Amino acid sequence: MKKLSSILLLLAATYSGTLYAQQQTRLNSNWEFVRQDLGGVWEAVRPVTPGNPESLPLWDKVNLPHCFNARDAVDPDVNYYQGPGWYRTQLDVSNPYANGRTLLHFEGAGQKTDVYVYTTKVASHLGGYDEWTADITKAVADFKKTDVFKKQFKGKVPVEIRCDNSRDLETIPSQLSDFNVYGGIYRYLNLVYVPALSLDKVFASADVDKAGALGKLNIKARFYNPANATSATGKIEVTDPQGKMVSTSTYNLNQLNGDVPVGNFQVKRPQLWSPANPLLYTVTVTAVANGQTYTQTAKVGFRNFEFVDKGPFMLNGKRLLLRGTHRHEDNAGVAEAMTEDMMKQEMQLMKDMGVNFIRLGHYQQSRVILNLCDSLGILVWEEEPWCRGGLGGDVYKNQARTMLTNMIEQHYNHASIILWGLGNENDWAGDFPEFDKEKIRAFMSEQNDRAHKLDPSRKTTIRRCDFCADITDVYSPSIWAGWYRGIYTEYKQTSDEEFKKVKHFFHAEWGGDSHALRHSENPDNALSKVKTGGGTDERLGDASLIGGAARVSKDGDWSESYICNLFDWHLKEQETMPWLTGSAFWVFKDFSTPIRPDNPIPYMNQKGVVERDMTKKESYYVFQSYWADKPMAHIYGHTWPVRWGEAGEQKMVKVYSNCDEAELFVNGKSLGLKKRNSQDFPAAGLRWQVVFNKGANNIKVVAHREKTTITDEITQEYQTDKWDKPAHLTLTKIADVDGKITVQVKLTDSKGVQCLDAVNWVNFSLAGDGKLLDDLGTSSGSRKVQAYNGRAIISLQTNGGKSVVGVSSPGLPSVFLNL
Template identity: 25%
Template sequence: MPPIIKKLISYSTFILCFTFAFAPIKSIAQSRKTIAINQNWHFAKHQKAKSYTQLKYTLVNIPHTWNAFDVLDDEPGYYRGVGYYKKKLNLQPAWKDKKIYLDFGAANQETEVFLNGKKVGHHIGGYTGFTIALDHLKFDGKDELLVKVDNSHNDNIPPLTADFTFFGGLYRNVSLTIVDQAHFADQLYGTNGIYVHAENVSENNAIIKVDGKLLNETNIKQLLVNALLIDAKGNKVGEAKWLSASNEDISFQLPNIMVKNPVLWSPENPYRYQMITRLTDYKTGKVLDEVKTSVGLRYFSFDANKGFFLNGKSVKLIGASRHQDFAKMGNAAPSALQVRDVTLLKEMGGNFLRVAHYPQDQAVLDACDSLGILTSVEIPIVNEITESEAFYNNSKAMQLEMIKQNYNHASVIIWAYMNEVLLKMRYNKEPERKKTYLKSIENLAQQLEDLTRKTDPTRYTMMSNHGDVNGYTNAGLVKIPMIVGWNLYQGWYGGKSEDFGPNLDRIHAAMPDKPLIITEYGADVDPRIHSDEPIRFDKSLAYGMEYHQIYIKDILKRPFIAGAAAWNLSDFSSETRSETMPSVNNKGLLTLDRQPKNTYFLYKAHFSKQPYIKIGDGSWKLRGGTTTAQQVSVISNLDSIVLVVNGKKQVKKAVIDGVVGWKIDFKAGKNELEALAYKNGKVYKDNSTIEFILQPQAFLNATKSFNLLLGSQRQFIDDKNQIWLPSKAFEKNSWGAIGGEPFKIKNSSRQQYGSDKDIKGTLNDPIYQTQLVGLDAYELKVPKGKYQVTLHFAELMGNGIQSVLPYNLDSLIAEGKEVPPQRIFDVYLNGKLVIKALNIAAKYGVAHKVEQQFDCVITDDKGIRLDFKGIAGKPVLNALQVRRIK
C-alpha cells in the first residue's frame, strides 16, 4: 500500500451553490461572477418529422425532468428520447470583454448545446457536470441557447440497465460564469481549475499542495498565482506563490504550504480551513480571478482485519446509500432537499454515505463536508457492460470527471466504478464467448483502477459486487480494487437473515487480505403494510425491523467489516419494478417523500449519541383488529422504558437491541400513548395518539366497512385510510372463507403467498396482489339489515409483469408468458346469481383491478353467504368489503 494512503488529506471545494433558481450566487473580488439561469426556459419533447423550431414549447424552470410522472403510471416504460430546452440570454454590456461559460450541474444523458444556431458543445454522461465556453455572443438580448438532451438507451453509455429510473432532462442547476480573459479554469472536466490536496498529515504537521490550470487570453505577460490558507477564524496559516510568464493554457503546482498542529477534520468535528487562490496581474497588482476552496485535513486507512481508521482511531463506517429522486419531482429536486437528506443521515447517527450509483449534486458533498459524513462516490457502470471502445472511453471519461469535480471534498475517501457488474450475465449458453465477456469486464475494471490511482493516489478504490462471491473471484474482479464492497441480501432475495453473519465470515476467510464494506443490504418496507406474523417478502414494517436488527448486530460485532451502507436512505423510483408500490423500490429507511419508517428510528436508536426514545408504531396512527390485544414497540437507546396507555402504566421493561415491546389492550377509538425513560436525572419521552377500530363490530356502523384481504397474512391501509385485515377460515357464528388456498407463485424461492404484479387501475395494489384460489364460499354472520357487498378480483396467473430485471425473476418464473388457463365461474349472493360466467383474464386482462358491488337485505339470522361455482378452472377472490347501509 503506498505510504501516501496511510496519511492523507482531502479537501472540499467551496462550490458556488445554485440552491435557489435565478438568484446571483457569488461575486468574487469583482472578477468572477456565477449567475443561475434556471428561470424561464422553454421545453418541448421531440416529435417525429418536426424540427425543433416547429415544436410546441411550454414554459419550465430548471431543475426539470420530463419523467417526473410517467415513471409512476400503470403503463410499462417511460419516455426515453430527445427533449429541447430554449432560452434567451440577457447579457450585460459590461461583460463584452469577459470570458463567459455555461455551466450545467448535469443533464441526462447525452447533451448538445447550440448558441444562435451553431453547435458549441457536446457532453456524454448523465451524472457529472460540464462546462461550455460561449464565444461570439451578440449582447443584444437576442442570443439564444438551445440545449438538446437525449436519455435514449445507448449501448455505449453507462448505465445500460439498473434498478433505478433513468430520468431525462436538465435536472440540475444551470448557470453562467463570467470571468476575466485571464482566469482559472479546467473546461475539459467542468471545474474551476483549482485542486488542493495534502500529504503526510498527522496531529503535528500537514503538507498542502495546490495544483491548477489557468487560461490567459490577454496580453499580460506575467501572472501571479497566490494561495493563502486561513483557519476558521480567518487567521493566516500559510501561503504559496508562483509566477507565470506565458499567455496560454497553463498547468501549475505551487510550492508546499506547511501546517503545524493542524485541526483535523472528523465526523465529530468537521473543521475546515479555507484556501483563497488568486490570479493577479503581476505588474499592476489587479486581481483577475479568485477561487475559494474549503480544506479538511485528515488521514485515514483501511485494514483487512481491523476495519477503518480515521486520524489514527478505529471508526466503524455506518450509514446508507442514496438515490437522488424525490416524490413527484423525479431527479429534478432543488439543492435544499438534497442537503436535507444528508441532515437526516446525520441525525440518524450515520457517518457514512455511499453516493450511489452515480455522482450527485455538489450540494450533497458540500453538506457531507460541513456535517462530517464520510463518502464513497461511483460512476454508473451497473449490471453489465458493452464490449466496445466507445463504452470503455465513456466510462473512463466519467471516472475522470467524477474525480476532478469532487476532488476538493474532505468527505470523499473512496472512488468506485462498478456495481454488481455480473448480475445480468451475458452468453450463459456460450461458454467460450462468456469467457471473453468476463475478460472484457476485467480489462475495463483494471483500466479504471489504474486511471483512478494515477489521477488521485490519496484515496481508496472500490467495486461493489452482488452475492456471487465465486463468480467475482473467478472473474479476477476481487483482486483489482483496494476495497471490495458486497451487496448482501440474505433473508430477502434468498436464504435467511441469520445466514448473513456466517456468510460474512466465509467471505473474509476467502480473501483475508482485502478490506470489506457491506455496500448494500435491505428489505422492502411498505409503511402501509403491517403483520403480526411477518415473513420474508411480505413488505411489512415488522419484517423490516427484524431484518435490520439482525444485520446491525452482525455488522457491529465483526471488526473486519470496515463499514456498512443500508440500501437505501430513502425509497426511490425504479420504473421496471412490480411491487406493492409499483415502480418504487421500498427498501428505504425513509419514504420517497422522506417520511421516516421504523427502520430509520432503529438506526437512530443504535447510532445517535443523543438520548433517544420513539414510540415505534407512532407512524401507524390507524390500527384495527378483531381483538383489542395488540403489540406496541418503543425504539430507544436508553436502558429501560415505561409505557403509559390511556393513563395506565404498563410494566417497566429493559431495551434490547434498541427495541422493547408490550402487548396491550387498546380501546375502540383514540388511544393516548406515552413512553418515558430516565437518565442522569432527566426524563425523556415520546407521545402518540393511535386510533383503533375493532373489527368486525365496526362495520355495523354505516360509515365504516369491514375490509378483508384473502390469501393474505398482512394488514394494509389504503389511500382512503381504510384498514384491510387478513381473512381466515370460517368459524361458526363468525366469518371467513370456506375452502380455497392462498395464491402462491409457482417455483418461487421467496414469496410464500401472493404476487408482486403491478395491478392496473389502482393505487392500492396490495388489495389485489393476494387471493384465495378454489374457494367454495364466504360467510359472514351479520345481524338483520341492508348491506353493501363489494368483491375485488384480479387475475394473477399469466404474464402481467413488466420487468426482466433479475430482481423480479421470481415473477417471471411465476406462470411463464403463456395465456393463463381458462378460469370461468359464477358467484351467488345468498342464493341469487350475481355474477355469471366471470372470466377475469378474457374480459379484463391479467393483473387488472376488477370491482363488483351488490346490495342485499338480511331478514333472518343466516347472514351473508357468497358461493363460488366453477365452470372451468378454479374460482378466485382477492378481497371483500361489507358495509351496512342505513
C-alpha cells in the same frame, strides 16, 4: 436580462488588478420545454405568430432544474419516456471583462446534450452526471452582429438545449440498471463570466499523519486560457475553520499549461475533519493576467484514514465503524431535478439518523450533495456509472474513462470522499452477445490504475463482481441475509466468511423492501419457508415476485414490521463485530426504477427508510436508536392505526430508543421500567407484552438518559372482530385543508368488518375540476397501489371546484365519492 431566478456569487478579488465581480448566475426561470425532437434547431428560433399552426410544437413554461420524467417514471400505465427533449430561453449577455469569456456551466444534464446559440451549435456532451462547460463567447459575439439580434430578439441571445436519454447500449449506465436513466437539465445551469485568463480547477491535497501533528497542503492550478496568455501572477490564502488566516503566499508563472504547482504549505497541529467535527479549511487562489483578476475558493479538510489489512476502518488514528446508507438522486414530483433545499433536507435527515458514511449510487452526484457531506461530516464512496450489462466497445469505454476522470477531478478537494467506486454489479450480463470476464477484468484494472494515478490519496472499490475482487483496494460482496437469500440471523456468519476472502472488506447493500403504512402481527412468518445454509447473496431473478426458491423478497409480507426486525438484528450484530469496517444499507429513500412494475407501488424500489417524498418510515427510528447521539424514543406503530387479535391476547409493544431506560404506560397504567441492552433482540430489550382493550388504547413511553427525559405517545385501536375475504370498498373523506382533500378507501368483508390483512390492488381515478396528486411514487401518492392493512389513501387538489373520486379493485364493486 429578464429577471432570472438566480444566485449572484461575488467572489472578492483582493489582489492587484482591475476589480470586477465574478458573476455566476443560476438560470432557473424563463425557460420553455417540449418533450419530443424537433426537425432542427430552426424550429426553436423561427419567428411565429401566436395561434398560428406554424407555431407547433407547443412549448411548456418550466423552471430549472427540470427532469422530463418527473411524473412518468412512476406512472403505472406507461413506460417512462426515453428520447429527446428541447429547452429554450433568451439571455441578456453582458460580460464585464474586456476579452472575457462567457460560459454555460452545466452541473449535470442527461444523458446526451447539445447546446446552440441561435442556430449555431456550440457544444455537445455525453454523460448525465459529470459537470461540463460550454463556451458561448464567439457565438454570442457573432449573433450580436446580426439584424436578427436587434429586430427579432430585441437585444437578447436565444439559447437552445437538446437533451436525450434514448436507449443506447454503447453508453453508461446500462438500461438494465435498477434505476431510471433520466433526461433533462436536472441539475443547476449557470451563466458565468470570467476574464480572458481564469482558473479551470484548483486541486488542493490536504494530508496529515496519524498523530495529527503535521498537515501538508499542496495546491495545483489548471488554467482556462483560450487566449493563450503566457504568464500570470497570483496569491494563495489559507484560513482555518474559524476564518483565521494561517498561511499565505504568492506565485509568478511563465508556464500555464497542464496542472501547475502554485503552493505548498505546512500546518502544525491542524484541526482535524471527522464526522463528529467536520472542520474545513478554506483555500483561496487568485490569478492575475493582463490587469484582470480571477479568484476561486476550495474547502479542504485534514484527516487520516486507513482500511486496516484484515481489520477495521481507522480515522485519525482511531477505529470508526462506518454507519452508512446509499442515495439515488430522485424525489417525488421532480424525479432527478432536486433543488438545493430538497437536498439539504434529505442529507440532514440522514445526519439526524446517525449516518456517518454514504455510498452515492451509481454515478457522480451533485456538487451540492458533496458540499453537504463535507459540512455535515459524512464520509463518501462515490461511483462512476459503469453499472451492469457487461462491457461495450471503444465509445463505451471512452465514456467510462472520461466520466471517471471528471468525477475524480471535479470532486478531488472534498474531505468527505475516501473511496472511488469503479463499478457496480459488473458480473451482470445482458447488453451484449459477448460476456468476457477477462476483458472486464482488464478494463477494471485499467480504471483502477487511472483512479490511483489521478488521486493516490484515496482507495478504490467495487461492489458485487467476485471475479474482480482482487483488483480494487476494497471489496464489497453480495450479502442480503433475510431478503433475497437466507434469513437475517445468518448475517454475521456470512459476513465473517466473506471478510476472510479479501484484504479489505466492506458491506454495501443490505436490507429489504417495505410498503409504507403496512404492518403485521406476525412479520417473521415467511422465514419458516426459506432455506438456510445456502448463501445469502443476491442472484439473477431474485428481485422478481414470481418463480424461484422461497425467499422473503417474494414470499414475505413487505411490512414495515418485518423490515424493522431485519434492521434491528443487523445493527445489534454489527456492535459485536470488532473487525468490521462498516456497512451501508440499501437505500435511504425509496426511488423509481423501470424494472419493478409489480411492486406494491409500481416502478418503485421500496427499500428506503423514508418514502420518496422524505416521509419517515418506522425503520428510520430503528437506525436512529443505534446510531444517533441526540436522545430519542419512538413507539413502533405511529402509522398503524388498528391492531388485531383475540380478546385478552398479549401483544408486543416495541420502543426504539437510544436512552438508558424507558417506562411504558398503556391507558394510564405503568407496565414497568426496562433497561436498554443492544443485544436483547428485538428493540434492545425495550419491549412489553400488553393486553389491549377492545377499541382505543393510549400508549405512552417515558425514556431517560442521564438528566434528559424523552416522551412519545400514540393511540391505537384494537380489533377483535374476525373478518372474511374482502367483499366491499368503503370510500370516505378524512381530511380537507386549504383546498387539499385526502380520501381513504377501506376493504371490508360482507359484514362490514375491515380486512386488516388485505393487500388487494386499489385503483383511484378522478373526474371534475380537481387534480389527483398521483405519480409521486409514495404509498399515499399513487393511483395504483397495493392496500396496506385493508386500506389506501390519496389526496387531490380541488382547484375550487367539484370532483368525483372513483376507486376500483379487481373482483370488487367500484365506489364513488362526490366532493
